[in-house]
Amino acid sequence: MWSRLGYLRRAWCGSVVRQHLARRDASSSAAADALVRSLSSVAASGSGKLQLPDLPYDYDALEPVISADIMRTHHTKHHQTYINNFNQALERLHGTDHPQTLISLQPAIVFNGGGYINHCIFWTNLAPTKQGGGEPPLQGSGLMQALERDLGGLNVFMSTMNTAGAGVQGSGWAWLVFNNNTKRLEVVTRPNQDPVVGAYTPLLGIDMWEHAYYLQYKNDKATYLKNIWQVVNWKNVQERYQAVAG
Amino acid sequence: MSFALPNLAYDDAALEPYIDGTTMNIHRTKHHNTYINNLNGALQSADGAGMKGSSLEAICRNVQSAPSSVMTVLRNNGGGHFNHTMFWTLMAPVGSASSAPSGALKQAIDSTFGGVDAMKEQFNKAAAGRFGSGWAWLCAGDGGKLFITSTPNQDNPLMAGVAEQPGLPILGLDVWEHAYYLKYQNRRPEYIAAWWNVVNWDTVAKYYDDASNGKAPTMNVPLQ
Numbered sequence: 001m002w003s004r005l006g007y008l009r010r011a012w013c014g015s016v017v018r019q020h021l022a023r024r025d026a027s028s029s030a031a032a033d034a035l036v037r038s039l040s041s042v043a044a045s046g047s048g049k050l051q052l053p054d055l056p057y058d059y060d061a062l063e064p065v066i067s068a069d070i071m072r073t074h075h076t077k078h079h080q081t082y083i084n085n086f087n088q089a090l091e092r093l094h095g096t097d098h099p100q101t102l103i104s105l106q107p108a109i110v111f112n113g114g115g116y117i118n119h120c121i122f123w124t125n126l127a128p129t130k131q132g133g134g135e136p137p138l139q140g141s142g143l144m145q146a147l148e149r150d151l152g153g154l155n156v157f158m159s160t161m162n163t164a165g166a167g168v169q170g171s172g173w174a175w176l177v178f179n180n181n182t183k184r185l186e187v188v189t190r191p192n193q194d195p196v197v198g199a200y201t202p203l204l205g206i207d208m209w210e211h212a213y214y215l216q217y218k219n220d221k222a223t224y225l226k227n228i229w230q231v232v233n234w235k236n237v238q239e240r241y242q243a244v245a246g
Numbered sequence: 247m248s249f250a251l252p253n254l255a256y257d258d259a260a261l262e263p264y265i266d267g268t269t270m271n272i273h274r275t276k277h278h279n280t281y282i283n284n285l286n287g288a289l290q291s292a293d294g295a296g297m298k299g300s301s302l303e304a305i306c307r308n309v310q311s312a313p314s315s316v317m318t319v320l321r322n323n324g325g326g327h328f329n330h331t332m333f334w335t336l337m338a339p340v341g342s343a344s345s346a347p348s349g350a351l352k353q354a355i356d357s358t359f360g361g362v363d364a365m366k367e368q369f370n371k372a373a374a375g376r377f378g379s380g381w382a383w384l385c386a387g388d389g390g391k392l393f394i395t396s397t398p399n400q401d402n403p404l405m406a407g408v409a410e411q412p413g414l415p416i417l418g419l420d421v422w423e424h425a426y427y428l429k430y431q432n433r434r435p436e437y438i439a440a441w442w443n444v445v446n447w448d449t450v451a452k453y454y455d456d457a458s459n460g461k462a463p464t465m466n467v468p469l470q
Contacts, residue, residue, distance in 0.1 A: 077432040111377050169322050170379035170399035170422070192378035209378075210423035211432065219276040219424065 049087045050116050052080050053123070061128035065227045067216045075123070078211055082115030082193070114193035118173060118205060125204050127233035134230040143234075143241045150185040160187050161206065162225040168208040176204040176237070178244045203240045204232065248286040249302070250470035251279050252331055260339040264440040266429045274334065277424055281326030281400070288319045302328050303404065303462045310407035321408065325400035329381055331465055333420055338446035347447050351454045358392040365394070366442060369419075372396040373438045379422040384450075385413035386457035396421075404462055414462055416453035417445070 055075055060068035089108040096102060127133035136154055137144045144154070151157040157176070164187050165174035172191040177200035179186050188200065189208075196202035206228060213224040254260075254274065259267030285305075288294040293315045297305055305324040312320050347355055347362060359365035365384070373382035376396040385403050387393050395403060395411040403413045419441060426437035453463040 073431050081432065107377070169318075172378075210427060214423060214427045215431075218272050218428075219280070 049090075050083045052076075052083055053120055055123050057128050057131065061131075062126060062133070062231045065231045066126075066213075070211075070213065070215050073215070074119075074207075074211060078209075079116070079119040082112045082119065086112035086116055110195075111193050114195040117195045118193055118207070121202055122205050122207055124236045125233055126228075126231045127236070129230065131233075132235050133233055135234060137234045137238055141238060142245060143238045146185050146241065146245065151187065157185075157187070158229055162222075164189050165206050165208050165225050166221050171209045173208055174206045175200075175202050177202055178241060180244065183245065201240070201244045204237045247299075247469045248289070249282050249327060250468040251275070251282055252334060252466065252468050254334050256337075256339050256342070261337055261444045264443045265337070265426075269424075269426070269428050272428075273420075273424060274330070278326070278330040281323045281330065284319060285323040285327050288316050288323065291316065294320070302331070302467045306402060306404040307406055307462075309405050321405070322400050325402055325405065328404070329400055329402055329418060329420070331467060332415065332418055332463055335449050335463075335465055336417060336446055337441075337444045338449075340443060343449070344447040344451070345443075345445075347450065349451065350458070351447075351451045354390070354392050354454070365392075368394050369417075370435070370438050373419050373421050374435050376421050382419045382421060383413075383415045384417040385411070385415050386454065387411070387413040390458050392416075414453075414457040414460075416457055416463065417450045 052075070055071070058068075059071040059075070062071060085108060089105050089112060093102065093105050093109070137147070147154055147157050151160060161174055161176065168174065168189050168191075170191065172189055172194075174187065174189050175196050177186050177188050177196055178184075179200055181199050185203075186200070188196070190196060196205075206225065208221070213221065217224040251274070254270070257267070258270040258274075261267075261270060289298045293313045297308070297312060297316075297320065300308070302324065305320055306328050309317060309321045309324065346352075352362070355362055355365050359368060369382055369384060372394050373396065376382060376398070378398065380396055380398040381400075381402065382396045383394065383403055385393055385395060393411065393413065395409075395413070397403065397405075397409055401408055402418070403409045403411065403415050406412050419438065421434060421438075426434060430437040430440075456462065456464050
């Protein structure tokens, strides 16, 4: 059970994560607190372990846009490995009071915790066409209006997102985000598995790690980006938008 | 004059089964070639003109002092061109080059790391532990002392002010996913272990020799 030391460790972990992430975003916010709370509550729960969520569709359901091979490897290997490594880092965190050790575990917590969160969001951001994948948001909907007001409308937004995705150096993500402070939509990128926290709420992510497309598209990022819109689950993006924009 | 794509000293498929021919082909003719095109483009631009005529080594050494408008593109693509040019020379088909270090290099490895296996273990850890994209390096630092480091994306240890541990690289391994994904998928440690089979220790010895004389690896960097 959680001793006083365990509580302090959990609070420390949370503040380290918050500080690390605040370096990227100007201000801490409900989103950052939510991330920290979710990671901390995982840490606090008896098992303390993250688990791989099921995909909401079969591995071949996004074909021909994203191959079954990619989906299976991406989900059962990459996403699973972030989870395994996060759980391992967490266990080591539990087993020490040593400040240097605690600090040295911080990158692994952020990398793997971020990898876990980002992929959880990603699977829901996609859907097979027969489940609405690719169907644009409704005209006049809050999300569509925001896209028009803030990002030049749907087509300009998609182009901006593709440019951002193609421009990621190394590994990372392109994100449609809601700026919690300005209440506006923006397109941002994040390196590696840095999660979207702080001033921003993530709505739609495109994984630009090579593992997300390489088996099928090789170096042709542009075609991956062009095609992925056919399976973007705008209903999910809408839900996420409504949850923060009201 | 602009940078040109170097040729391999061996066939694309010559490093099989450790590195597959398709990867070698795409890696060099697509990825490496793109870095070269982007680098040339940057050097043609007004802001890049100051670096035009610089050696590839100098471009890497001086990224920090490039105009801010071209610094990132020079870092990513100058680094990418240097790193990949070096990488192709560091591999050879099995049996065509020394498969283990000898002489002064071996002595240095033994005295620094306690043996070749111990060095490989540390190198493997750096390569597997580089999160996201990057490279692992065996370098010579101050006084020629060997050390192991890794860099993110297309950075390299020549980049003063950028690299966490600057030095003269003598051996490097690409751990970007494009370097191994077609054959190994997520199994990066397996790729790293396999790669040791095709390391060209004669080239490493040459680069160690360069480093002992305070020089960066002397490589053929073709121009067109």
